[in-house]
Amino acid sequence: MRGRRVDLRIQARTCSKTNLDAFSQVFSTIPVLIDEASTTLYFPQVADGGTYRTNFILLNPGTSPATARLEFYDDDGNPLGLPIGGLVRTSHEVQLSSRGAARFLTDGTSTSVKVGWVKVTCPTAIGGSSIFQTLNGNVITSEAGVASSPYLSRFTVYVETAGSAWSGLAICNPGSSAVDVTLKLRDSSGAQRDTFILRLPARGHVARFFTQWFGDYPNFEGTLEVVSSTPVSGVALRYDNPGLTVFATLPVVAIQ
The missing domain is CATH 2.60.290.11 (TM1070-like)
Structure with missing residues (x-):
């Protein structure tokens, strides 16, 4: 169906809370x-x-x-x-x-x-x-949608380096004071593998692949847990091709 608009219809008793619009081979999800x-x-x-x-x-x-x-x-x-x-x-x-x-x-x-x-x-x-x-010129080559992120002191997100996948995390500190943020890397069994502490300035921001904090973790699947002294906001990005041009966003999950 290349180059043509596709109408996607779902008939079921229930459906997921996602609005999906597809055009050609590039599409994104928009949360309701x-x-x-x-x-x-x-x-x-x-x-x-x-x-x-x-x-x-x-x-x-x-x-x-x-x-x-x-x-x-x-x-x-x-x-x-x-x-x-x-x-x-x-x-x-x-x-x-x-x-x-x-x-x-x-x-x-x-x-x-x-x-x-x-x-x-x-x-x-x-x-x-x-x-x-x-973009490649005026042509959209990849896109990913995500809702606004919650304001949390503790959350977790999926990360991996399996195959050609690379996971990263962006964190912002909306507060008026600097904040210490502890990153805990856990494998798929939940076991803690590593820890990193970063300091975000007031209204500061950081975006990194998780391996830039923890070093090389080949063929890894697990979670990155974020614990902050005051609330911050975060979103994960996952790239999945060698050229790092195809990506998706992953929302964080709050930890009570």
Whole structure:
């Protein structure tokens, strides 16, 4: 079905909470909004430049119009300038109609890859997702969608290096003070294999393959547990081809 739009229909008593749209050979999932609406949303990873750009989708389930404000930060917690609509912006406002939605994306024109994280605030509760894309010219070669991430002191996520797979984790610290974050690597049986402690500055960000923290773990499958002295937000990315051009996002799982 290359080059044609595909209509995917599911007939069943129940279905998963995922909206799937496919076009050609590139597609992404967009989570539906159940009870995750909030006046503050966190996106622990944004990328623009090189071959990357990032889409943002915001939903207003309320009955009144609202204005959402997005603020972009770099690894050190400083404002991050991203190209949006031909202008470099460290923040961006989006108007949302009642029961409405809005989508915008970074231009993908940064001369070098810019990475960081995004904080979204709105007077009324909203929901949101982001879609990371890689491009070859104007052609989308890969994309992956993920909902905004929760604000947690302890969470875990699946990681692996089996075959051509490489797993990474992005973490942001939305707080106004530096935070110590302990990373615990566990194998598939739950046994702890290694520990690493990193310090994130106020409003800081880090994104790494887990092997950049722990060294070489060939053919590994397990989890990366994150324990923080104050809440942080995280999302995992999983690459699965030798050129690191095909990837997916994995949400974190809270640990009580």
